[in-house]
Amino acid sequence: MQTKKIRNDLILVSIFLLFSLIIFLIFKSNSKKGDFATVSINGEITNSYPLDKNTETVIKSGENFENVLVIENGEAFIKSANCRDKICVHHRKISKVGETIVCLPHKTVVEITDK
């Protein structure tokens, strides 16, 4: 068995793992808590909800396209939606500037902004 090569493989894998760790830390340290949850449908901004007020709104992005946006404790998430995949519903709560929850079939994007 070429043990030297296998040792090098493991070194390579550890470098990759190190890389991903570094990227993770860079992303984590660059995040700021946001002030608004901005909703845009089909690329156009429709509404901005302040994160310091607990609200629950229904976003209607088309005929029979609904996403229920909830703002609670400074975080935003989608409680329910009538899209097929419900990826938006399963997404974790967002609160940092730049984070987004996207509902692709409804072309709806909820983005955390600071303005």
Next chain:
Amino acid sequence: MTKTKKITLLGLLSALAMVLSYIEMLLPPIVTAIPGIKVGLPNIVTVFLLYKFSFKDAFLVSLIRIITVSLLFGNIMTLSYSLAGGIISILLMFLLKKTNLFSTVGVSIAGGVAHNVGQICVAIFITNTLQIGYYMIPLFISGTIAGAVIGLIGALTLRYTKKFKW
């Protein structure tokens, strides 16, 4: 190996790579919520060609596979993502193989990771958001595991075809 034999063989392997690509599409999506997580089955052919034949052959077959599969089953977006990931992947694999410092599995792991990283870079460029970079972390891990499995299969294939008289 005669030219005709070579052409036939490469044609067959291209078809094989395309079928592997198709099968991969049929597999249930592993780990929801992370788009683009793939096993990388067609890379078995790429790794095989890289080690048994030459970089040119591996590159040609990969190119054929990427273009035809994207045309048949995808769209322009599929094409650009696959092309970006595929080219970076095979270039890196060729370079690493040349250094002779890594085993087949290691080279394949690098190929898998490079493929994913390439695709993420295209995604970041196209959507103009850096947030997608978050995906790099799970993709590094999945790329490593997938690359290891593919590399293992490729290495075994190479070993069992060693005695073949082409």
